[in-house]
Amino acid sequence: MLGTVPDRRAPAVPPRGQRLDYRRPGAAGVAPASYWETIDPLLSQVRKPAQYVGGEHNQVASDWDASDTRWLLCYPDTYEVGQPNQGIQILYEILNERATALAERAYAPWIDMEALQREHGIPAFSLEHHRPLWAFDVFAVTLPHELGHTNLLNLLDLGSVPLRSAARSVDDPIVLVGGHAAYNPEPLAPFIDAAVMGDGEEVTLEVDDAIRTWKRIHLGDAQTPGPDAREDLLQRLAAVEGVYVPAFYEPRYYDDGRLRQTVSVKPGVPGRVPKRTVQDLEQWAYPRKQIVPMTETVHERFSVEIFRGCTRGCRFCQAGMITRPVRERRPETIQKLVEDGVRDTGFNEVGLLSLSSADHSAIGSVARDLADTYEGTTTSLSLPSTRVDAFNVTLSNELARNGRRTGLTFAPEAGSERMRAVINKMVSEADLLRTAETSFSEGWRHIKLYFMVGLPTEQDEDVLAIAELGIKAYEIARKYGKANKVTLSVGGFVPKPHTPFQWVAQDPPEEIRRKLSLIRHAIKAHGGLKLRTNDPEEGVIEGLLARGDRRVAPAVERAWELGARFDGWHEMPTLETWMQALEETGVSLERFSYRDRDENEALPWDHLDSGLEKSWLWEDWQDSLTEKDLDDCRWSACYDCGVCPGLSIDHDTGYTGGFQLPVLPQGLGGGSEDLPTAPERYASGS
Amino acid sequence: MSQRYRIRWTKEGRTRYISARDLTSVWERALRRADLPIAYSEGFTPHAKVSFPDALPVSYGSTGEYAELTFAAPITPERDIARLSSSLPDGMDILTYLEVPDGAPKLARMLRATLWELIWPPVDATELTDLLHRRSDELMASDAAPVIRHRPDGDRTIDVRPAMLAIDASTHPTAGGDARTVLRAVLRNDGPTVRPTDLHAALTRGDIAEPALNRRVAQGEHVPEGLREALSGAVDPLVLDVDAEAA
Numbered sequence: 011m012l013g014t015v016p017d018r019r020a021p022a023v024p025p026r027g028q029r030l031d032y033r034r035p036g037a038a039g040v041a042p043a044s045y046w047e048t049i050d051p052l053l054s055q056v057r058k059p060a061q062y063v064g065g066e067h068n069q070v071a072s073d074w075d076a077s078d079t080r081w082l083l084c085y086p087d088t089y090e091v092g093q094p095n096q097g098i099q100i101l102y103e104i105l106n107e108r109a110t111a112l113a114e115r116a117y118a119p120w121i122d123m124e125a126l127q128r129e130h131g132i133p134a135f136s137l138e139h140h141r142p143l144w145a146f147d148v149f150a151v152t153l154p155h156e157l158g159h160t161n162l163l164n165l166l167d168l169g170s171v172p173l174r175s176a177a178r179s180v181d182d183p184i185v186l187v188g189g190h191a192a193y194n195p196e197p198l199a200p201f202i203d204a205a206v207m208g209d210g211e212e213v214t215l216e217v218d219d220a221i222r223t224w225k226r227i228h229l230g231d232a233q234t235p236g237p238d239a240r241e242d243l244l245q246r247l248a249a250v251e252g253v254y255v256p257a258f259y260e261p262r263y264y265d266d267g268r269l270r271q272t273v274s275v276k277p278g279v280p281g282r283v284p285k286r287t288v289q290d291l292e293q294w295a296y297p298r299k300q301i302v303p304m305t306e307t308v309h310e311r312f313s314v315e316i317f318r319g320c321t322r323g324c325r326f327c328q329a330g331m332i333t334r335p336v337r338e339r340r341p342e343t344i345q346k347l348v349e350d351g352v353r354d355t356g357f358n359e360v361g362l363l364s365l366s367s368a369d370h371s372a373i374g375s376v377a378r379d380l381a382d383t384y385e386g387t388t389t390s391l392s393l394p395s396t397r398v399d400a401f402n403v404t405l406s407n408e409l410a411r412n413g414r415r416t417g418l419t420f421a422p423e424a425g426s427e428r429m430r431a432v433i434n435k436m437v438s439e440a441d442l443l444r445t446a447e448t449s450f451s452e453g454w455r456h457i458k459l460y461f462m463v464g465l466p467t468e469q470d471e472d473v474l475a476i477a478e479l480g481i482k483a484y485e486i487a488r489k490y491g492k493a494n495k496v497t498l499s500v501g502g503f504v505p506k507p508h509t510p511f512q513w514v515a516q517d518p519p520e521e522i523r524r525k526l527s528l529i530r531h532a533i534k535a536h537g538g539l540k541l542r543t544n545d546p547e548e549g550v551i552e553g554l555l556a557r558g559d560r561r562v563a564p565a566v567e568r569a570w571e572l573g574a575r576f577d578g579w580h581e582m583p584t585l586e587t588w589m590q591a592l593e594e595t596g597v598s599l600e601r602f603s604y605r606d607r608d609e610n611e612a613l614p615w616d617h618l619d620s621g622l623e624k625s626w627l628w629e630d631w632q633d634s635l636t637e638k639d640l641d642d643c644r645w646s647a648c649y650d651c652g653v654c655p656g657l658s659i660d661h662d663t664g665y666t667g668g669f670q671l672p673v674l675p676q677g678l679g680g681g682s683e684d685l686p687t688a689p690e691r692y693a694s695g696s
Numbered sequence: 697m698s699q700r701y702r703i704r705w706t707k708e709g710r711t712r713y714i715s716a717r718d719l720t721s722v723w724e725r726a727l728r729r730a731d732l733p734i735a736y737s738e739g740f741t742p743h744a745k746v747s748f749p750d751a752l753p754v755s756y757g758s759t760g761e762y763a764e765l766t767f768a769a770p771i772t773p774e775r776d777i778a779r780l781s782s783s784l785p786d787g788m789d790i791l792t793y794l795e796v797p798d799g800a801p802k803l804a805r806m807l808r809a810t811l812w813e814l815i816w817p818p819v820d821a822t823e824l825t826d827l828l829h830r831r832s833d834e835l836m837a838s839d840a841a842p843v844i845r846h847r848p849d850g851d852r853t854i855d856v857r858p859a860m861l862a863i864d865a866s867t868h869p870t871a872g873g874d875a876r877t878v879l880r881a882v883l884r885n886d887g888p889t890v891r892p893t894d895l896h897a898a899l900t901r902g903d904i905a906e907p908a909l910n911r912r913v914a915q916g917e918h919v920p921e922g923l924r925e926a927l928s929g930a931v932d933p934l935v936l937d938v939d940a941e942a943a
Contacts, residue, residue: 011904011905012819012823012824012827012903012904012905013816013820013907014820015817015819015905016817016819051908054755060713062713063710063713065709065711065785065786065787067725067729067785302725304711304718304722305713305715305718306717352728353729354729355725355729356724356725356726356727357725357728358724358728388742388744413740413741
């Protein structure tokens, strides 16, 4: 055929052993070839090609040889889901502000793109210059949840990096993970070089310092690093507070297979790795120059984290436990970040992020000032969060001044008063119904209520109470308009590490399915009351990876080999693949997910210190069994969870003397009707 | 006092992959970054008043995109349009603008024809150009040129011939010292849509590869030399001056 493109050869990947020149610091570093010319002609064959091109407003594209350390920051899911992630954007900005560092971004290619990459020899690449993963010094991956683990392995494989840390050399990047799921990285232990615990801002720069120093010593000029160079790098990383190097620790087991202890086996590395806590958010007013995507993403808005941490004490909530204490941003800083950011990015929506945004002690004035600033403009404000018991409809009305009063979301999380006492979600039915009444009477037309089933001690009557609460709320809705709607969104509970529920048995999917059908049956007669659920099987892999130990790692690898990718996506049902992998590798869901653990059993994350005392977590778990509630320690006495000692801070309790609200709205102004997938639920988190 | 402008803009490089669906928000954000008083539609979800006459297939390049912008307040066009152009992502630039007087004909009526360019990789240039000459002549001499368009929802036969106003292939030197074939065609915009892929289907008999790039060069009115561009009135020739390009 005339005019056939000569077989477009992708730049060859140099074999390991010949990659040192690409890694050298500064001007001595040889820039790896860009794959853009190879990728470009293939993009018309893939779904949503714009996710692979980069070039967005606020992208930073630095010269390879102008920097000493080169980071590839990755969210192990599609661009659509990962791009809005705050954590990546913060680190991208602070690393690129450093004259000696360069940071580019990578996301997981969708399966159509992966197939083309494998066919044409295109490695996992960065968006800025389409540079190959293997050439970077650090492949830094955020793990907001557990369902990106197979994507992480896939990216390493696509990126021409050995899957196992033990097989890597000075020719390979450091594979570093962070984020909430990094609080138990054991199922990934053989595949990662290091995990960072806690807030990333300071520790990332310290890791960057350590790598730069190491490169100067071992890779400067035309030096050939000695055989111990990689080990030296891992030791330097382990010396940074908050960095966990799994290779320096070993799990010990009892004969019956229970974990006895995970011990450090390297002299000088700490027995327990403490998490890092940024003490003053005011010093880290990032991200300022947020990337503006050119294609659809799950959250298209300028997001400002208004505070970090939460002390509500919901016993199921890992985020609330591991991000303590509460650190607020000052109202004037929030106002300035928003105004500058909206001007710079052109976004027409502002998101005020945190775990419980209406709990900011000055939220009333923050909301009022922003609403004043954007009154009569096309800029809208939103307050996404899943917290209940901190809302007033006035606040929602304030934020919705420019828009229609469409939907409000509340998260009572459990249906019965008893169950809410067990999970420490302190909101009464009367409060909730009053809130529904106020919402509909003030013109809101749709409320969504988030619940979980599969909670500890749950009986069928607790499950049915979800339906009853929904029916009562729906009756209120109908009083104010025939078209008003109530949606119950119900998911299966997945116990997470570093929470009072870390010991409890997870419900198997059949049990979750049975409970969901109880609700479905109970609301059948109420046509306008909708029930939305996730596939109960979704929680199986999440639960296993959340509380698994190192013996789960071979199953992760096998599942990936068998083709598991995008484990959180409805489009990619991977459970069967996983079940095969579990069987082949002898990993038992009974052991890791479906049984109660006892007080004396070691947990796979005991050597990772979230600040919470294990004894306090146990005590709180016991308190939950007696339905004993626990107040928010910002407003009441300290109960010694263990986080604050050692930090030179107290909880921020406000600039205006505190401001208490009964329930918190989510996603004001409507939004999608669908129950978010796991990747979406976590997408906006930092 | 609202003001309307028509502009011609480019969609090249990485921005070729922005879908028609995402384009509106890309423009709206650029307008907001440039701080221009774009008018918004009424209602609860107001949209910036930016309208595009038609959608360009994803991955096509273009120097012939158009848009109509309505401003809520007067702007200083030479300054503000340049600012808007620099607020757009790399690859998108505004080439020309024209204020629209009241009662002006619709933009679509000024864009009756498109000059398309099909660009092949630098191989087989002489042979391919010759072949395309022959096939083009045959096509122009024919009464009908049915091609089958493959779609997920089933095949459809369309006649390419009625849309064809002019067509010519030529050989161009490349920066690398090679030569490549470029086909230019003026196609009617009124009537059933005919795209470069359809044109390629009509020209090949299994012996011509797909072009490396399809580009919409400009839109306007068909004239004997090629195409008179709608906003500037400049004529884009059908037959490129190969010597001038080489020099």
